[in-house]
Every structure is written in C-alpha cells, then in structure tokens.
Amino acid sequence: MKLNKQTLKRIIKEELDNIMKESLTRPWPGNNIPDRYVAKLDDLILSGDPSSIEQARELISALGGDPSYIEKYREFLSQSDMIKMADRHHQDASKFDDYDFGIESEENLKAFDDFYGITSLNDNEYSDALRNKYGDNPELRKAANDHYIGRTNDLRREKRKQRGM
Numbered sequence: 001m002k003l004n005k006q007t008l009k010r011i012i013k014e015e016l017d018n019i020m021k022e023s024l025t026r027p028w029p030g031n032n033i034p035d036r037y038v039a040k041l042d043d044l045i046l047s048g049d050p051s052s053i054e055q056a057r058e059l060i061s062a063l064g065g066d067p068s069y070i071e072k073y074r075e076f077l078s079q080s081d082m083i084k085m086a087d088r089h090h091q092d093a094s095k096f097d098d099y100d101f102g103i104e105s106e107e108n109l110k111a112f113d114d115f116y117g118i119t120s121l122n123d124n125e126y127s128d129a130l131r132n133k134y135g136d137n138p139e140l141r142k143a144a145n146d147h148y149i150g151r152t153n154d155l156r157r158e159k160r161k162q163r164g165m
Contacts, residue, residue: 027072030065037063045070074137078144085129086151089122094159
C-alpha cells in the first residue's frame with residue numbers, strides 16, 4: 001500500500017492524539033508532600049470554594065510544593081471528566097445506529113423521540129458541567145470544552161471508519 005504525505009501526516013496525528021489521551025497522568029503537588037496531605041489538598045481544591053482553594057495554595061507553598069499544582073490538578077480533572085462524559089454520550093447515541101430515521105415507521109418515530117430525549121439530556125449535562133464545574137475559570141472551561149469536543153470527534157471518526165465511510 002502506497003501512502004501519500006498527507007495520509008501519513010493524518011495517521012501520525014491520530015496516533016499522537018491517541019497517545020496523549022491515554023497518558024492522562026495525575027499531577028503531583030511535590031515529592032516532599034506526604035500522601036495524607038495530598039488527599040486533604042485535593043478536597044480543598046474540589047470544594048470549589050475560593051477561600052479553600054487559596055488555603056490549598058498556601059499549604060502547597062508552605063510545604064515547598066509545585067505552585068502550579070492546583071491548575072494542573074483542575075486541568076487533569078477536566079480532561080478525565082469530559083472524556084468520560086463524551087464516551088458515555090457516544091454510547092447513548094450508538095444505541096440508535098440500527099434505525100433509519102429517514103423512513104417513517106412507528107418504530108423509527110419512537111426511536112427518534114428516544115434519541116432526541118437522550119441527546120437533549122446529554123447536551124444539558126455537558127452545558128451544566130461546563131458552567132458549574134469550570135465556569136469560574138475561562139481557560140479551564142475552554143480546555144474542558146476542547147477535551148469533550150475532541151473526544152466526540154474522535155469517536156465519530158472511529159465510527160465512520162468502522163462503517164467504511
């Protein structure tokens with residue numbers, strides 16, 4: 001099989017994207033911070049309360065940890081949360097692959113109503129997650145959105161490949 005330059009670039013890009021998604025590595029606040037403190041720091045960060053987050057920042061600083069840990073940890077959470085959500089939403093939509101919504105039959109109309117209901121709920125969950133979890137930080141919200149959209153695009157691309165499109 002002969003590959004042209006553009007196809008080769010696309011294959012390399014897809015493989016790199018897959019490797020990046022697989023390598024979601026949890027950040028660590030610093031080598032000198034004991035595990036028992038890391039869980040407490042994470043709880044403070046996950047609370048979402050600005051004063052708790054500031055307290056976590058001060059503790060990290062006092063323990064000689066990585067000052068960018070909070071941002072790295074929240075970025076890690078947004079990646080894993082949004083990718084899991086995209087996977088779940090794709091699974092929901094895939095349940096309706098056998099229906100031809102262009103053909104009007106009682107079964108297809110019912111399936112379309114179910115499909116619309118599920119995808120509407122998924123869209124609401126996605127919007128709520130962006131607003132509620134990441135609304136206070138525009139950079140984090142954009143990163144979470146990019147992870148979700150990127151993952152859904154990857155899943156659609158894989159589905160098209162399976163269908164031979």
